[in-house]
Amino acid sequence: MKEAFMDKKTGRSLTLKDTLKPVLIPCYDLSSTAPFLFSRADAFESESFDFRLWEVCRATSAEPGLFEPVCMKSVDGKTGCVAVDGGLAMSNPTAAAITHVLHNKQEFPFVRGVEDILVLSLGTGQLLEGSFQYEHVKKWKAKDWAKPMARISGDGAADMVDHSVAMAFGQCRSSNYVRIQANGSSFGRCGVNIDADPSPNNVKKLVGIADEMLKQKNVESLLFGGKKIAEQSNFQKLDWFAGELVQEHQRRSCRIAPTVAFKQHLTNQEK
Template identity: 30%
Template sequence: QAFTVKYDHATLEKLLMETFRDDRLGDCSANILVAAYDTDNRTPFFFKHYSERVCRRHPGLRDEVAEYRDFYLRDVARATTAAPTFFEPARITATDGKEYTLVDGALAANNPALSAYVEARKLYRDARRYIIVSIGTGRSSRQYPWETIRRWGYLDWVSPLHGAPLNAMFSDGQSETVAHALKQLPRVEYFRFNVDLPDSVSEMIDDTRPENMAALEALGVRMVRDFSPQLHRLAKLLYRRRAV
């Protein structure tokens, strides 16, 4: 994996084709925001779609998302999951012929909750409160004491043998910074559900061994139990909103 991608993207693209066929972003009925990263222009790239109901309420928003409506959902999914070192970058051609080179949205928004909040402010401008639910994929419990890292060079900081600490710290730091910012905003109810990964769970995102999958499932059950008070509060807020 040090010299080429780990997986052939053809299998992923085949599954995406079977799942989405020729459905396009504009065919969706929900409001959607999907993050990717444009390597040609070195900038975040957000696929957007607003529901017909929202566009009727705010006609100006229809033009804002017009350029995204004809993207195939299979291409959107391919772009946002194109994790560097695991898959080739996604090369996507829009209906106007413009080509994009896109990689995993985590490079731009590992915790996309803040980006979603910005969009929600545009869609629901008069809202008295914004409820945000953010679900993490687990925090590494690995520590890097001074004695261990004091003489590390570049290869040590990016080595998978050490848990790729440079990338891990960047991703974790970005996610937690977003969480911290959202907790300080007025009129925002921010629910962040995340958990420290125990030693029984592999930190490798592609570890599908049966024992690791079983450990992840057990961790999920425990997570629901540990977050029970927050989940009940969230349910009450959503039910109250529905009743209104």
């Protein structure tokens, strides 16, 4: 992975400052027992928050049990982090991303509120076996609850963020905010590995699951009203969203001032 994030001309490891657009990438820091967010904005403010991109990618995807935690330091060595998968503490980073944009006037100087933001939130899916009946679970012991509790915790936190964001967007939610969350799968317990199996057979199964998800009806959060099944499918929602992005790109091309501000990254030689 180091080679993939190397400047081929200079041999320098690329860092957060080198990203072409603003980024916000979560992980969980075991040393501080708290979520940690990598961002280009923070990297420009201080080298103590500028990290090598190959380490950032490893950190945000270091799922315990599959990959080792990542012991990393900022480029100036002043900030340390023992990172694992960001999904452990932030299974739905939508609210963090929105807050980052609203309070990041240097990179988003023309954003005044949620009405100026288009948000696409992609969930990881909720399995059919996540539904339990009272008679089935009433005599479960602690060991029986281990896996269901982990799933309930992750899905519950993600759903709470979805509901809160929908409430925050209010009347704008139908035009500014789209949440795609697959519900169940016809593959059931077929053993599809989403993390560590790149075999053609497994990839084919994953593509099939993705196609199934696109055909499902979209599920929307209601203000103080739980959820409802929308008339449109996930594919139709994504197709509409893509159209909105095209229109926004056309509008931006007519503006004199850029919508996103950029800082010049000066090398040590230039400084």
